[in-house]
Every structure is written in C-alpha cells, then in structure tokens.
C-alpha cells in the first residue's frame with residue numbers, strides 16, 4: 001500500500017496519507033487516484049510506515065545477544081592463575097635441583 005508524506009491539500013500540514021489513511025489533522029480523505037496523482041506530480045515522498053515500525057527499520061535496536069554466564073570468565077581467570085603458579089613452581093624446582 002502506497003503511503004505518501006505530503007503537505008495536506010486542505011490544511012497544509014505535513015502528514016502521511018494513503019487511500020486508507022486520512023489527514024491526521026483535518027481528516028481529509030485521499031482516494032487511491034489522488035495519492036497516485038500526487039505521487040506522479042512529485043508532490044509527496046513515498047514512506048513505508050510498516051518498515052519504519054518493524055524490526056527492520058533504521059531505528060530498531062539490535063536483538064540482545066545471550067550473554068555467557070559470568071562464572072565462565074571466572075573459570076578462565078582461575079585456569080590462567082593456576083597455570084602461572086604451576087609455571088612458577090616448575091621454575092623454582094628447576095632452580096633448586098641445579
């Protein structure tokens with residue numbers, strides 16, 4: 001369904017109209033022929049309201065990614081610390097055995 005952003009013919013306000021959407025301000029009804037002729041005269045800009053309101057619209061935010069549980073980071077940190085301590089103990093043992 002074609003929807004146009006125009007200056008209303010009657011009240012002059014900027015509105016989005018279509019064959020099923022009268023002027024928001026003055027209620028003037030636009031027929032499909034009128035919408036088509038306004039578009040043909042380049043007096044309006046086609047807008048896709050459904051797309052603006054849908055998830056594909058430019059204002060939509062990204063869907064929230066499921067975050068990894070916090071204990072997973074803790075396990076990585078603990079494993080890294082354990083590895084560092086293991087290395088230190090190995091170096092000390094090697095130095096003592098010399």
Ligand SMILES: [Zn+2]
Nearest residue numbers: 008011023026
């Ligand atoms: Zn109007």
